[in-house]
Amino acid sequence: MQNIRFLAVDDSPTMRRIIVNTLKRIGFNNISEASNGKEALAKIYSEKVDFVITDWNMPEMNGLELIKAIKTDDSLKNLPILMVTTRGVKDDIVEAMKAGVSSYIVKPFSPQTLKEKIEQILKS
């Protein structure tokens, strides 16, 4: 389980660093990073990615577009996606859910929440 390759997608380098450090603290050390959906999609196709953690608001390609792109590809549709975003309106959450997100975390988040959601997704 600890060999799972994560992809942390966020346009904020601070937030990426926080996510990466939290993942390392949980025990996941195999982590790749991307600053937007487009870059993330390129990494998903070029590297072996097992789990995507993505922000919503990003330039070029946002998180929702990334999820839709992943879910429309048969070879990727089972890839777990955790969305970590400031967007907390119900409509947004429902939209993300419909797009195919596995779980949803509202920023600011606690490391415990991130751990719980990852464990939940991996169990299911």
Add this chain to the structure above:
Amino acid sequence: MEQIDFKRILKQIEEIQALFIIAQRIAPYFKELIQFIQETTPIIEEMKNSILESSKKMPAALEQLDKITAATETATVDILDRLDQMQKRVDNALTSIQKIKSNLRQDSEEPLNRTSDLTELEQLEQDILEIQNETFDIMNLLQVQDITTQQIMAANSLIESVQGKLEQLTSRFGRLETQPDIDLYAPESNVGQDKQRAFDPNATFEDRSDVQAMADAILTQSVVSEQPRSEKESNQHSVDNTEMKNDAMATQEEIDKLFDHLK
């Protein structure tokens, strides 16, 4: 019969003629004045609308700036609290080290005080673990940077839209080349999207455990609705989606209601 004063009549006719001449000369100016009023009325109307629009946007920008102040204040206080705790732990750790050193010095002459040393070492280990946790908490609190960046971008966006509208007006009044209309209400051009980074105008550093609970409930509901019908019925998890407002943050009451259904 009264005698007709032709001289007076002639004078009056001359006066009327003079009035006609004046009117004839003034008429183009009147025409121009009417045209000017016709042309400026929409501009004045637009100016009124712009000022109204700007006056609505400026408080929103100010509100964003207030949110930034509040967020940085909260994060700073939290970080200072953690640093205070760390300082105490460091003091404790130093005391433990001093005690162990003292025990070790005594050990050269007296029997080894293993129990005392072990207790001090355990305390030292605990303090170091706590310091590690505090540093991790501080790192986590730095999420404030991402959130305040988004809040600043939202405020910038509002100020830029007001500036754009004012520039547009100035160019109209100055009879300069007309600039293309700036669509202040374009959903992704000014609000939510930026040249370098995208942002959420509603980003906040407040405790959002209620929103997280709502997100969890929605996701749980989604999983339940994907289950086969018989399984779904046995779980008794059917929730009416219309019970919560879709366009706003859910209230605690709405979340509780949703959770009651999920139980």
